[in-house]
Amino acid sequence: MQINFAGRTVLVTGSTAGIGFATARAFLAAGARVIVNGRSQQGVDDAVARLGGPQASVSGFAGDLATASGCAQLTAAYPDVDILVNNLGIFGPQDFFDTPDSEWDRFFQTNVMSGVRLAKAYAQGMVARGWGRIVFISSESALNIPADMIHYGFTKTAQLAVSRGLAKRLAGTGVTVNAVLPGPTLSDGVAGMLQADVQRTGDSLEKVAADFVAQHRGSSILRRAATVDEVASMVLYASSAQASATTGAALRVDGGVVDYLV
Structure with missing residues (x-):
């Protein structure tokens, strides 16, 4: 099986490092045009350079996608994408009783609403073209809520609800929506x-x-x-033409951490 994204434009949010950068790199190697994203211009410029620069069919957008204005600026700069990978996310341990409302909101806006806003902006264009892929990078913590990061686990579970519901909303359109759940x-x-x-x-x-x-x-x-490249491989498959019958799924790359049969 050869996965090829020639002619496809891919947006990977939160992609200046980690799983996001590995995913952007893998899409680029498979022939896609790639848009990377980070909060700082320097970080974005460095990521673009490490990926080979504009001549390598990679461009970037610097902005805070945890805000509605940041998402609006991104979609104005890049109005159409074929594949949206909602990778942007934050995490960090904090006891439930010490976590203020503002931190719950910060995690929700960053991890959930960034993906919701971008999916709303891009999905209808995908539907009009009859093809598209939306992938949410969730976590095994969506199923295995960590006691020291309840506010984080809650956002990862919310991503599963959004991805499953949106897949059903886009039924029969040629646009698939899935979640990928990395473990450690x-x-x-x-x-x-x-x-x-x-x-x-x-x-x-x-x-x-x-x-x-x-x-x-x-x-x-x-x-x-797991390595970041192992997670990126699952994202690429879920985004490929070969995965056209996979939608509404929670695809685990957790090394078997979640002790669950399906």
Whole structure:
């Protein structure tokens, strides 16, 4: 099976690092025109340069997509895309009783409403063209709510509700909507979080990450953290022509962390 996105335009939000950057890179390698996004112009420019620059069919948009105005500016600059990957997200542990309303709202606006607004803006054009893909990057935390990040888990569950409902709303149009659920993944953010343990133990980052998975995600079958490229591969498949019969799905790339049969 050869997946080819020649002639397709892809927007990957939150794509200057981590899973988003790996996904943008994979789409570019598969022939797509790619739009990367981050909050700072410097970050976007650096990502575009690392991907090969404008000559490599990659462009960027700097803006805060947690706001309605940021989403409006993006859609004005790029009014049509064939594939929308709602990857933008924030996370961080905080006890339920110490989490203020403002933090719940910040997580909701960033992780959920950014994707809702962009899907509303782009889906109708996809329907008019008879083809399109919308992918929400959720998390195994949507099913396995972390006790120390309830406000985060709630947003990831909300993404599943939006993606499933929107898939049903777009039934029969040629536009599919799916969610991808990574588990523990060795992204830039996780690498930074584990760096102190790397320095303390002298072990490799991969070994420290595997120890973290064993300690905090004991149900893992993979017994290690996934790579960002492994997650990106699932996103590419869900966005491909070959996945035309897959819609309304929650596609797990969690290494078997969630102990569930389907």
